[in-house]
Amino acid sequence: MASKPFTPEETRSIVQSLQKPAVFLNMTADWPALQWTVEHLSSRLTERMRFRIGKRTADSAPLFETDCSYIDATLKEFLCWTAKDGESNVGPFSAYHNKEFWAYADYKYIAQLFQDKPAMFKDVVWSDFGFPGRDGRDSTLWIGTQGANTPCHLDSYGCNLVFQVQGRKRWHLFPPDDTSCLYPTRIPYEESSVFSQVSVVHPDQKKFPAFRRAQVHTVTLKPGQVLFVPRHWWHYVESLDPVTISVNSWIEMDMDDEARVGEALTKTIVCALKSAPSLNNDDQWLNPTEDGVSSHDENMQYLNLAIKACMDKKRDNTEGSSLHSEQPRVGSGKRDYSGQIKTSVSDQSPSFVIPFGPHLIPVICEVHLAHKPRCTCLKDTSCCRHNDFLLCQSRPQSQDKPDKDEPRGENEYCQSLGQHAYQETGSAGTSDGPAGGAGVYISTNDLLECMVHPDVITLVTRLLMCRQRELNS
Structure with missing residues (x-):
């Protein structure tokens, strides 16, 4: 072999x-x-x-x-x-x-x-x-x-x-x-x-x-x-x-303690809202891969444990850096579940170059094919393929910058969410929604889409961490 x-x-x-x-x-x-x-x-x-x-x-x-x-x-x-x-x-x-x-x-x-x-x-x-x-x-x-x-x-x-x-x-x-x-x-x-x-x-x-x-x-x-x-x-x-x-x-080589807190927070919010009896809460919301719905007390316990673990690690890192401020602490940094030190991209040698070639092929963006970019293959050809993978890595810069007047994805996401909520009711009001008025009905799922938005979860996670630091100071 x-x-x-x-x-x-x-x-x-x-x-x-x-x-x-x-x-x-x-x-x-x-x-x-x-x-x-x-x-x-x-x-x-x-x-x-x-x-x-x-x-x-x-x-x-x-x-x-x-x-x-x-x-x-x-x-x-x-x-x-x-x-x-x-x-x-x-x-x-x-x-x-x-x-x-x-x-x-x-x-x-x-x-x-x-x-x-x-x-x-x-x-x-x-x-x-x-x-x-x-x-x-x-x-x-x-x-x-x-x-x-x-x-x-x-x-x-x-x-x-x-x-x-x-x-x-x-x-x-x-x-x-x-x-x-x-x-x-x-x-x-x-x-x-x-x-x-x-x-x-x-x-x-x-x-x-x-x-x-x-x-x-x-x-x-x-x-x-x-x-x-x-x-x-x-x-x-x-x-x-x-x-x-x-x-x-x-x-799990790049697990993040703050991400754990965010997931615990998300689970607590989703289970609390979707487990509550409601006229519009009768959908199959729990994925079959999940064992079942955790109780609110269980979710809050998990959230508290995640926050404590994150706080303990931040404190250990702070104390270690202050005790050994002149020398890097051996063994400091993030660890995986087995206790091994995790190597980040920044830990790699500046001269390290990913060896793309016949044994390692980058997965490219389809826009490369559509715009026929300059090929940066390792082979000396104008546009070559190895094992059906195109070895091109460039993309026109114009694709990275949207037009000046083009709406951003986040705005379109919000507009779509509101339109979806309106289309679900089909009118300016329903028997289980607000009577008359603006013609917008917010369902439980619409509320969840906003509450567990990644930006919102990140903000609430950091607020919780700040509150704990203040209480423990």
Whole structure:
């Protein structure tokens, strides 16, 4: 077996330095998990697992997990259903024609799936990426049919490494700066995810006008390749082949204590408002991935613990810097859950250059293709491709600056929210809304969209922290 293009230490440095998505090639050829076809797994996994079912449509609204159907079936039944040409009479799948519906076994924790076969954990070798001891136990398995998809969302914590095993998946990624263009929502609620109200593949441009400025980065991930998704990058994923399998590992290498407080605050607000009896509070707001609704007391306890942990760490860092003001304190800085010091981008050597080339491909913005920019490839060609990934990194500056009179995304977001509230009532007043007057009805979800807006959560988090400092001074 030929040596890998990067050592574990080099790969970890790359991952810690990347600010945009990128694809690693030629790193997994010797991973046993590359042989995890559905046929192979169906012989190893005989217990039933939950599949999410969705209809193959081109709607201008996202299909959230709360809107899907769910069945329990074995992988053998799943394999038989996918093999049927125009038939659906396969056990639990009998109600779903395989030409009209897709199926997805997603978020399956490998530690639970193979708890009686721990040797299979070693088939996934994340240690090659500079994370010693990390393997299948720290990963999730995703098995789907063509059309299976994950709604566009961002993960609140950490970053992701995605290993494609079988079939191809198309990734649509958006940078954190595009958040206002994606109309974020916390309904359905999932603790570590923020969803987009936009169907990014079939967007409703009239309802979501700011989306036209979103900078979509697309890539088709193939078997053996590993995609790195940085923290807070939005992503929508769709399966392209009859059967696809991928293994995801969520890396908490850039966890932020203030972000923990923000998530605890968000959960407290969402659960408090959505758990309250109300005429317009009857939607399926809790994502199926959540175990259940926590009580207000539990959420407040979690919020207090998050604030205390953040305060303690800030105090430790302050005391350490004052005691050793002349010398940097060894071991200071942020740590991950295992207690290891986290290396930030600024910790890297100024001379460190990310080695893009045939073994590491940047995921580019689609606008690059549309405007045919100057190519900055490593190869001496005018516009070259390696493994179907275009190695261009430039973008016209005019795309970065909107026209002088063009409304900003945040304003359009607010306008859209108000229009949405008005359209829901369809009149200047309803039986459960205000009588007469301005013709605007604010629902619980409308209120939540404003209260848990990232800027609002950040402000309230800092106010809470300031209050605690004053009380403890």
